[in-house]
Amino acid sequence: MGTGKRGLIAVAVTVVCAVTVLAAPGTAFADPSPKASPTGSTTATLPADRDLEAVREKLDTLYHDAAVATDAYNAAQEKTEKQSAEIVELAKKIVAGQARLDDLKNRAGAAARAQYRTGGLPPTAQLIFSDNPRQFLDGAGRVLQGQRAAKGLIGEMTRTQEDLKQYATDASDRWDKLEANRKAKAAAQETIKKQISAAEKLESRLEKKQKERLAALEKEAAHQAQTAWLDSGILKDINGKASEQGKQSVEFATQQIGKPYEWGAEGPNAFDCSGLTSQAWEKAGRPIPRTSQEQWRQLKHVAVEDMRPGDLIIYFSDASHVAMYVGGGAIIHAPRPGRTVTLAGAGEMPILGVVRPDA
Structure with missing residues (x-):
């Protein structure tokens, strides 16, 4: 079996796993509720969820601003x-x-x-x-x-x-x-x-159990957003088949799963969001703009219901984040500092639109 075929099978397996986890509206990524010990001490030591939710929102803002600055840097x-x-x-x-x-x-x-x-x-x-x-x-x-x-x-x-x-x-x-x-x-x-630095400082103030609860809240928020997106019925309209170059770009992105996020990085050991997508398409033989904002500005726009594996989903109103759609309602992306390239739900973040590099 050739290397390309093995890679595509790996992609297929990944996407099947993604569909299993992501396509079911009632399935959560993790239990969002804290596990209380027999004595109830865990619940007693955690601050109210609204306080941790404020921390989560603040972290989202800080990392979003860092992403915007990363695009400007790139x-x-x-x-x-x-x-x-x-x-x-x-x-x-x-x-x-x-x-x-x-x-x-x-x-x-x-x-x-x-x-x-x-x-x-x-x-x-x-x-x-x-x-x-x-x-x-x-x-x-x-x-x-x-x-x-x-x-x-x-x-x-x-x-x-x-x-x-x-x-x-x-x-x-x-x-x-x-x-x-x-x-x-x-x-x-x-x-x-x-x-x-501000985000890391804020996170460093949290105790271990607070960090665990914060992570659970982040997963819960992502799950709710993905569920709402799937409940809209959008997935039944998305059935496009990947082009040959699209398959190659998905294969490359899949091979990077687990590598760390690093702002300004284009591989091979680390990536930022647009570094991952631009390198994936360059490896597929179709060079594209380096930044998510230029990818949004220069590449052909397609409707969300018409997207196919290999297309790029641009997120947030300022086009500050980009991910690769891989099928089954899933994306591969480099999320932010402290995280790794990962498989996630396409609807976990506010979608600005979709672009097609090989239109």
Whole structure:
């Protein structure tokens, strides 16, 4: 059995498991209620759910803001790389143009020296003093050709100088944009660190049992959102078949399950949300934009009921998160710092829309 077929079977098994867990509206990911000890001490030491719910909402906000900043960082990084490459190409053009200009100047100088050797006499005077009028006339024809060539040299020199001036202007413009994007990247990086640090600090204040209860509340909220999405009847309308490239992208995403989230990462050992989706489609032979916002802006939009495995679901009104639909109401995504690439319900987060990389 080939590697590709084994990979697709693995995907199929994963999706079957997903359907088993996700497709049944009455099935929860985990028991959302705390387990009380025989003495009831666990329940007594936990704060009220509304307090932990406030913590959960605060963490969601902090990690969401970090995701937005991560998108800004990735966009600035992508622009920086593009502008750096453009500056290198402009530098090559400037070097080549300067060499061309030097050659033209040398040729023009040679023509000027040749004219000087004739004494600079006007053609009539040269004819009068010539011992061989026929030779003079032949030479006059060559002089005329030389004059035309000289005009051509001057014109080419002028154009080359204008090109060099434009290259220098373009390079200066790219440098300014490069510096602006470096500043934008640094600002986004600072925001990411600040938001993640605040989230980690908030979580560090919780005791072990509080963290367990918080995790249960997160699962409960995700389960409720997924159940509501499935109860809408949407899944019965979603029956699209994956394209060949879609199958390859799903296979790649499935192989990354369990790898840690890391902002700005594109693999192979860690990913952020759009790093995972962009790499999956690049491996499938269809490069797509790096960030979730650009994926939403540039890729073809399709209706949710028309989506098929390999399509990308964009989440939140600001397009700050992206996941890959793998079938059966399930997605694979890199959720946030502290989590790993995982299988989840497609309706666990607010869906902005769906895009198709290989439309």
